[in-house]
Amino acid sequence: GALVKSAQLPFHSWLYSAMEAPTSVSCLLHGATMVKAGVYLAARTHIIFCKVPLWLDTLAWVGAITAVAGALLALQTSDIKGVPAYSTVSQIGFMMVALGASPSPTSLGWFAGLFHTISHAFFQGLGFLAIGSIIHQLGTRDMRKMGGLRRDMPITFALCIVVILARSGIPPFCSFFSKGLIAKSLMLTNNFVLTSMIYVAAALTFAYSYRFLVMTFAGEKSPYVKKIKVHEAPWLMSASSSVLAAGTVILGFLGGSLISFLGTHYVFEIRSFLSLESLLFVITLLIGGLPIYFTYQRRIINLEALRRGMFGALQRVVKENFFLDRFYNLVASSFLGGSKVIYKIDMNLLERLPHAVAKGIVKLSHLMLVSFDLTLDRMVAFVAELIAFHSVKVRMMHKGALSHFVLAATMGIFLLYILLVLTT
Structure with missing residues (x-):
């Protein structure tokens, strides 16, 4: 100093x-x-x-x-x-x-x-x-x-x-x-x-x-x-x-x-x-x-x-000031050239990379949104249709006909007997 x-x-x-x-x-x-x-x-x-x-x-x-x-x-x-x-x-x-x-x-x-x-x-x-x-x-x-x-x-x-x-x-x-x-x-x-x-x-x-x-x-x-x-x-x-x-x-x-x-x-x-x-x-x-x-x-x-x-x-x-000015200019030019390279890297890579990542995330979010919309909607509709179908079948079993109840009980007893025989 x-x-x-x-x-x-x-x-x-x-x-x-x-x-x-x-x-x-x-x-x-x-x-x-x-x-x-x-x-x-x-x-x-x-x-x-x-x-x-x-x-x-x-x-x-x-x-x-x-x-x-x-x-x-x-x-x-x-x-x-x-x-x-x-x-x-x-x-x-x-x-x-x-x-x-x-x-x-x-x-x-x-x-x-x-x-x-x-x-x-x-x-x-x-x-x-x-x-x-x-x-x-x-x-x-x-x-x-x-x-x-x-x-x-x-x-x-x-x-x-x-x-x-x-x-x-x-x-x-x-x-x-x-x-x-x-x-x-x-x-x-x-x-x-x-x-x-x-x-x-x-x-x-x-x-x-x-x-x-x-x-x-x-x-x-x-x-x-x-x-x-x-x-x-x-x-x-x-x-x-x-x-x-x-x-x-x-x-x-x-x-x-x-x-x-x-x-x-x-x-x-x-x-x-x-x-x-x-x-x-x-x-x-x-x-x-x-x-x-x-x-x-x-x-x-x-x-x-x-x-x-x-x-x-x-x-x-x-x-020439003992060529010191030329030396300083050479050093300064080297630093300036390096700074230009770093600037280009910063502007072309580091500056654009966040924007590219952000755009990718936005596109991915749109894709996921569409996928979720289609999948969830279809899944909900499928579950609803499945429940509706089985509800119809179950409802048919509960029409109040005595013959249906006797048939179901007989089949159940028969299945239990077979299961008991197989296990013993």
Whole structure:
């Protein structure tokens, strides 16, 4: 239930399809509350299941795989709302893997997962609002039709930069601290594969965020944008977004207060993040952005050549949603075909059988009615005729003639005598 509600692999397909609501609604439901219900459920019941190794391993591996897969999906989509949709899938993977690396509900991983849950609400909510401003101005969600918006929408451009820095985990934004704690909790497990996957997911996060920024705001205006008179979003929209932007910075320094509120035993110190691990994390992010810089901004690397090469197969796999949708359609088609067969059996056999039985019973009852009518009537008539016949004979014996009585008595005595002789 937690994995489905929080759109973790392989149950993530529904989240992108649910991005049809206005961005303000998506900000509340997908950025802050609804999708996090699965994370809350896993964190709330962690004290019950944390001693079960399979529980921790499942959360950790599903979370790590989802973090990487969601980032790859966000990297290939051209839908501007698809970026935060798949980003949400990936970021919740970070939260799940942190819970999986937590042996108890008071350890570092548990706190890191919930800390990132709150951090994600701020920067992802800000991302949805900023994207809403862009869609409102351009009337399209296709990033391939955008470009050069930084001059016409400077405030939205600045807010999107905050989103990218906060989502990626650049200091001093909140996710730098939350993701740093997640990476540290994974290092404590001594699981090199899980730790590496999270670093790869972090690099991909910066890559798809930077790609969104370049395709939307950088470069020259596209022919589509030139046809539209683009202006900045209303001040009320920018003001509300600015509150979330401020929260992405302030929240990172409130980790100590959050620890006290959650009741964990970890000591949160800002200076502990000035370490080699934090430097390595930031370098990983920058490495993830280099291919985007040379491909989409400088255009030194030919994107079409990459698609024709070894990356083409990977892109097709990601674009097909790792073929999970085809698998689901195959399973659904199988169930649908089976249900059609059962429906035909039900309609042609089970539905008609009672009617056929009922008709047979009716015909049998008619036959029995006719039979009983004929048999009983004839039987009654026969009995009546038999009684009438014998009554005539008996009546003839009682006409009052004395000679008849004497003859009958003599015959009776004779018969009794014969019977007596035969028995003796």
